Amino acid sequence: GKDAIDVQIVKAQDANTVQVKKDTDAKIKAFVKDNKDLTQTKIMDTAKPIQDSIYTMLEKAILGTIVAIIVILLFLRNIRTTAISVVSIPMSLLIAMIALKLSDVSLNILTLGALTVAIGRVIDDSIVVIENIYRR
Known part of the structure; x- marks a missing residue:
């Protein structure tokens, strides 16, 4: 067999998965660049489903x-x-992203699911408001 170096990164619970992945990728890439005889093989990446x-x-x-x-x-x-609808959807997402950032909540599957549901509600509510304005 060949010698190998195994690196396993476990993020802190309050850390941003995508940011930890970017930081560790940069450090491992620099380490491999400094050591020409090494190759890098990634086995598992939990940030990929979040990015997707x-x-x-x-x-x-x-x-x-x-x-x-x-x-x-x-x-x-x-x-x-x-x-009104065209403006309300991106504005709602922008406000939600700002609120997430200010409250130190990271993007994960749960928050993305909530944002997806919220987009549907924003579209529905804006259509109802527009119909009421249109009737009067």
Whole structure:
């Protein structure tokens, strides 16, 4: 057999998984660069599902926004009222991200799931508000 160095990183409970992954990747890459005879093999990466969930959530949020815009335009046929939904969704996400950052809550599967549900509620509520404004 060959000699090997095994490195296992366990993050603190309050640490950000994605940030810990970035930091350790940079340090291991620098270590391997300094030691030319070493190669690096990653066996498990728990940050990957979180990063995938972030990208999926953003993709679904953009798709949901586009569908909501099309539906509102089809039913109300008014660009000004549609603008309310267009602005409300990104503003809600921005406020949620700021609140998460200020309260030191990291992005994880639970918070991403909650944000996904919240996006649906924001779209639904903005449609209800727009319909009520449109009726009056």
